[in-house]
Amino acid sequence: MPEGHTIHRLSRDLMRAFGRRPVLASTLQDRFAAGAAQLNGSTLTRTDAHGKHLFLFFRAARPVDRLVHIHLGLYGKFPIASAPPPEPGGALRLRLQNQDNWADLRGPTACELITPEQRDTILARLGPDPLRPDADPAPAWARISRSKMPIGALLMSQDVLSGIGNVYRAEVLFRAGIDPHRPGREVDHDEWMGMWDDLCTLLRSGVRAGRIVTTRPEDRPRRGRPRREDSFYVYRRTGEPCRICGTEIRTETMATRNLFWCPTCQAT
DNA sequence: GCTAAATGTTGAT
DNA sequence: TCAACCTTTAGCT
Numbered sequence: 181m182p183e184g185h186t187i188h189r190l191s192r193d194l195m196r197a198f199g200r201r202p203v204l205a206s207t208l209q210d211r212f213a214a215g216a217a218q219l220n221g222s223t224l225t226r227t228d229a230h231g232k233h234l235f236l237f238f239r240a241a242r243p244v245d246r247l248v249h250i251h252l253g254l255y256g257k258f259p260i261a262s263a264p265p266p267e268p269g270g271a272l273r274l275r276l277q278n279q280d281n282w283a284d285l286r287g288p289t290a291c292e293l294i295t296p297e298q299r300d301t302i303l304a305r306l307g308p309d310p311l312r313p314d315a316d317p318a319p320a321w322a323r324i325s326r327s328k329m330p331i332g333a334l335l336m337s338q339d340v341l342s343g344i345g346n347v348y349r350a351e352v353l354f355r356a357g358i359d360p361h362r363p364g365r366e367v368d369h370d371e372w373m374g375m376w377d378d379l380c381t382l383l384r385s386g387v388r389a390g391r392i393v394t395t396r397p398e399d400r401p402r403r404g405r406p407r408r409e410d411s412f413y414v415y416r417r418t419g420e421p422c423r424i425c426g427t428e429i430r431t432e433t434m435a436t437r438n439l440f441w442c443p444t445c446q447a448t
Numbered sequence: 449g450c451t452a453a454a455t456g457t458t459g460a461t
Numbered sequence: 462t463c464a465a466c467c468t469t470t471a472g473c474t
Contacts (some may be wrong), residue, residue: 253457253468254455255454270469289458335455345455436456
């Protein structure tokens with residue numbers, strides 16, 4: 181689930197479900213017992229997403245304000261649903277609950293109480309996030325245009341730009357017709373701005389739909405309901421024919437993840 | 449019932 | 462380059 185679109189959607193939905201009123205917080209794990217106890221009964225005042233990082237602001241009845249940092253990592257989940265909640269079970273890191281809604285956080289890489297200063301430190305390490313209205317692509321271009329690293333690795337670097345994961349990197353490079361192995365310094369400015377604009381569009385659409393779909397309508401079967409297996413051009417389609425040219429989709433490891441690309445459509 | 453894989457990141461070698 | 466961490470699920474036997 182978790183690329184930037186998931187986190188921004190979660191930020192919005194958590195605020196809708198729990199914002200501006202006291203929330204019950206609980207956990208089944210010792211490691212977050214103290215944290216959940218501190219949050220319990222406090223009011224969720226603001227939620228904020230930067231790239232794949234989610235911040236929840238709580239106002240406690242008394243002393244200090246609370247700030248929770250959540251990173252879902254590779255397989256974290258935080259589903260929200262209407263009351264009544266099921267009996268808590270499994271590896272439940274954090275349950276938020278009020279009269280109307282509940283949400284269970286499982287498997288996150290990070291779920292911790294932090295200070296505003298620690299949040300600043302995290303934000304300082306992140307490149308521009310295409311989902312933030314104020315995002316400026318210039319600093320990312322400054323990095324890319326000077327780098328020998330392959331563009332397929334640069335797009336995954338959260339300190340170059342943030343919120344992009346393995347699906348969006350593979351798909352945006354396919355849509356741009358760019359070989360993932362090409363060094364960043366050999367990408368021209370128009371190509372970069374084309375990818376940036378495309379990422380803005382694709383991520384926004386991902387937030388809206390709650391899932392990633394990167395195939396253009398004309399490249400999907402037109403009849404019947406949209407199918408999951410028609411959502412991507414190359415991601416997880418190793419050995420299958422390219423939707424455009426029929427060449428077998430290839431895979432290899434790049435930036436510690438499986439990279440997928442079409443050697444014909446993305447020849448240079 | 450077991451294993452591998454997954455839309456991620458960090459830190460050691 | 463590799464291992465570690467977090468958890469669930471799909472695909473085997």
